[in-house]
Amino acid sequence: MRQPPRLFPAARAVYLQGAxxxxxxxxxxxxxxxxxxxxDGRRQILQFLLPGDLAGLEMDGSAGMTHGLxxxxxxxxxxxxxxxxxxxxxxxxxxxxxMQWIRARDMALLSEHAVxxxxxxxxxxxxxxxxxxxxxxxxxxxxxxxxxxxxxLTQPIIADALGLTSIxxxxxxxxxxxxxxxxxxxxxxxxxxxxxxxxxxNSPEGFLELWGPKAQA
Amino acid sequence: MRQPPRLFPAARAVYLQGAxxxxxxxxxxxxxxxxxxxxDGRRQILQFLLPGDLAGLEMDGSAGMTHGLxxxxxxxxxxxxxxxxxxxxxxxxxxxxxMQWIRARDMALLSEHAVxxxxxxxxxxxxxxxxxxxxxxxxxxxxxxxxxxxxxLTQPIIADALGLTSIxxxxxxxxxxxxxxxxxxxxxxxxxxxxxxxxxxNSPEGFLELWGPKAQA
DNA sequence: CGGCTACTTGATAAATATCAATTCCTGTGG
DNA sequence: CCACAGGAATTGATATTTATCAAGTAGCCG
Numbered sequence: 492m493r494q495p496p497r498l499f500p501a502a503r504a505v506y507l508q509g510a511x512x513x514x515x516x517x518x519x520x521x522x523x524x525x526x527x528x529x530x531d532g533r534r535q536i537l538q539f540l541l542p543g544d545l546a547g548l549e550m551d552g553s554a555g556m557t558h559g560l561x562x563x564x565x566x567x568x569x570x571x572x573x574x575x576x577x578x579x580x581x582x583x584x585x586x587x588x589x590m591q592w593i594r595a596r597d598m599a600l601l602s603e604h605a606v607x608x609x610x611x612x613x614x615x616x617x618x619x620x621x622x623x624x625x626x627x628x629x630x631x632x633x634x635x636x637x638x639x640x641x642x643x644l645t646q647p648i649i650a651d652a653l654g655l656t657s658i659x660x661x662x663x664x665x666x667x668x669x670x671x672x673x674x675x676x677x678x679x680x681x682x683x684x685x686x687x688x689x690x691x692x693n694s695p696e697g698f699l700e701l702w703g704p705k706a707q708a
Numbered sequence: 709m710r711q712p713p714r715l716f717p718a719a720r721a722v723y724l725q726g727a728x729x730x731x732x733x734x735x736x737x738x739x740x741x742x743x744x745x746x747x748d749g750r751r752q753i754l755q756f757l758l759p760g761d762l763a764g765l766e767m768d769g770s771a772g773m774t775h776g777l778x779x780x781x782x783x784x785x786x787x788x789x790x791x792x793x794x795x796x797x798x799x800x801x802x803x804x805x806x807m808q809w810i811r812a813r814d815m816a817l818l819s820e821h822a823v824x825x826x827x828x829x830x831x832x833x834x835x836x837x838x839x840x841x842x843x844x845x846x847x848x849x850x851x852x853x854x855x856x857x858x859x860x861l862t863q864p865i866i867a868d869a870l871g872l873t874s875i876x877x878x879x880x881x882x883x884x885x886x887x888x889x890x891x892x893x894x895x896x897x898x899x900x901x902x903x904x905x906x907x908x909x910n911s912p913e914g915f916l917e918l919w920g921p922k923a924q925a
Numbered sequence: 926c927g928g929c930t931a932c933t934t935g936a937t938a939a940a941t942a943t944c945a946a947t948t949c950c951t952g953t954g955g
Numbered sequence: 956c957c958a959c960a961g962g963a964a965t966t967g968a969t970a971t972t973t974a975t976c977a978a979g980t981a982g983c984c985g
Contacts, residue, residue: 508912527823530910535823550816557816557912581805584798591797591804594811599767599774601818606744606752608825609871613973645931654826659973661933693747695725695774830941862963876941878965 492579493517493569499562505546508559514570516546521566522643525549525558526651536652538601539563539624542631545593564643603694608654611693613663616653618691621673621680642680709796710734710786716779722763725776731787733763738783739860742766742775743868753869755818756780756841759848762810781860820911825871828910830880833870835908838890838897859897 496519499505506513508528523540537558540546550557551573580587603623607616625640646664650657668674672688674681682688713736716722723730725745740757754775757763767774768790797804820840824833842857863881867874885891889905891898899905 527819527912529823529827529912533827535826537819537822548812548815549819550812557819577805580808581801584801584804587797587801587804587808588794590808591811594808594815595765595767598765598811598815598818601815601822602744602754602766602774605754605818605822605825606746608822609752609868610746610750647931651826656974657931658933658975661931662973665933695744695746864963873942874963875943875965878963879941882965 492575493571496567496569499566499568501562501564501566503562505560505562505568506556508557509555510559511551511553511555513547513551513556514572515548515576516560516568516570518542518544518546519567519569521568522563523560523566524563524648524652525560527558534651535654536648537604538597539627539652541624541627548594548597563648604652613653613655613659614667615691615693616655617649617660617663617667618672618688619694620649620652621675622688622692622694625680625682638683638685639679639681641678642675643678644675709792710788713784713786716783716785718779718781718783720779722777722779722785723773725774726772727776728768728770728772730764730768730773731789732765732793733777733785733787735759735761735763736784736786738785739780740777740783741780741865741869742777744775751868752871753865754821755814756844756869758841758844765811765814780865821869830870830872830876831884832908832910833872834866834877834880834884835889835905836911837866837869838892839905839909839911842897842899855900855902856896856898858895859892860895861892 494514499521505516505523508526518540520542523546524536525538525540525546526534526536528534540560546560546568547556580590600623603619607619611619621642624642624644628640628642644652646660647657649655650660653660655663664675670687671683672691673683711731716738722733722740725743735757737759740763741753742755742757742763743751743753745751757777763777763785764773797807817840820836824836828836838859841859841861845857845859861869863877864874866872867877870877872880881892887904888900889908890900
């Protein structure tokens with residue numbers, strides 16, 4: 492049912508906010524993000540999508556998508572027709588069930604993100620974001636080398652994810668480097684002090700276990 | 709399958725963050741909110757729940773709930789055993805389907821909330837929140853009298869929903885009153901200038917239609 | 926190359942938080 | 956039924972965080 496894989500180059504829109512008849516997309520490789528725009532151009536990034544994730548789950552239909560999807564890196568996506576998938580869900584409870592699980596996980600991720608936006612300081616939010624992405628990317632494909640891993644985010648992207656300006660992101664990042672906690676350079680994240688980073692991130696118990704055994708299924 | 713209705717008085721916990729074996733709850737009447745706490749007590753409210761909504765959908769299982777649920781007003785809830793409901797979903801695709809729809813709607817609401825937290829000013833966020841709750845409450849049970857409707861939120865609650873302090877909420881609220889846009893008094897919201905309020909809320913097209921015909925189903 | 930964007934740093938401004946104090950409600954216990 | 960306690964609402968003064976403006980360098984894609 493999955494359509495043939497298709498390559499989307501880095502920094503391209505996969506679909507725009509408001510688009511109609513958008514299929515689901517299975518992410519074979521690459522990093523992407525979903526976002527929502529305000530009329531004057533302000534942008535809030537809602538989620539980052541990594542290999543193995545499913546995009547386009549949110550609303551569709553007559554009103555159009557509530558969010559847009561862009562690639563961060565070159566990505567390979569397979570589209571999945573909505574109605575065919577719907578039929579599959581109807582006929583196979585195991586699939587329908589797994590979908591619920593995926594949606595619950597997405598919701599937990601977005602909730603955690605909302606906590607950062609509303610109640611964490613810039614430092615805490617950044618620590619949290621990097622821990623989340625480190626765990627997720629290691630669990631999906633990523634090869635770690637020492638304490639470094641690939642983290643293809645630019646400062647403006649981090650800013651739009653955390654509700655900050657890129658200038659402020661730059662300053663906090665250099666603070667974190669000076670504090671010898673972590674370093675982001677050349678799209679590589681190096682964790683210098685996992686102890687302190689974890690304390691800063693301050694995620695509720697259980698958050699990092701969201702990608703435990705069950706997520707492998 | 710739904711258990712007998714049970715009354716929860718105002719300002720009570722229905723379940724705590726981290727609780728295990730929590731059932732689903734159908735909200736027969738009352739207003740509630742779900743939230744997440746940080747170790748030092750900072751609180752982020754994630755969603756408001758109104759009659760007809762379903763609570764407890766997010767993660768459960770061995771790790772415990774990722775969020776807590778409290779009542780705002782006296783509320784009547786029916787618990788729904790998780791495993792029984794699971795079986796129902798498995799045997800009845802229409803139900804499973806509607807669940808997906810509910811989860812997609814919750815996701816869209818939380819996304820919009822995240823946009824407020826990250827990219828809207830305090831004024832805009834508040835306009836947005838009140839428009840959302842006005843529309844939802846009118847669609848569920850609420851009786852409107854003129855341009856006023858019941859809105860049982862305190863300033864500290866609004867603050868924890870929008871990532872602000874209650875002091876700042878107070879100031880913005882009195883600004884909004886002085887600007888003759890809206891007024892919140894005695895748990896009643898009065899809309900003085902719908903035109904301006906809508907412009908301030910600045911919600912993407914389609915957001916307010918999330919509770920259109922289909923939501924009645 | 927050339928043009929755009931990212932990154933960096935400094936100076937200043939705006940939004941929002943913190944501290945403090947007072948009044949007003951409202952639910953509760955005597 | 957009243958008194959009281961505790962949170963809610965309000966206002967002022969001040970502090971902190973984060974944004975805005977500005978400018979220059981450095982990278983990267985076409």
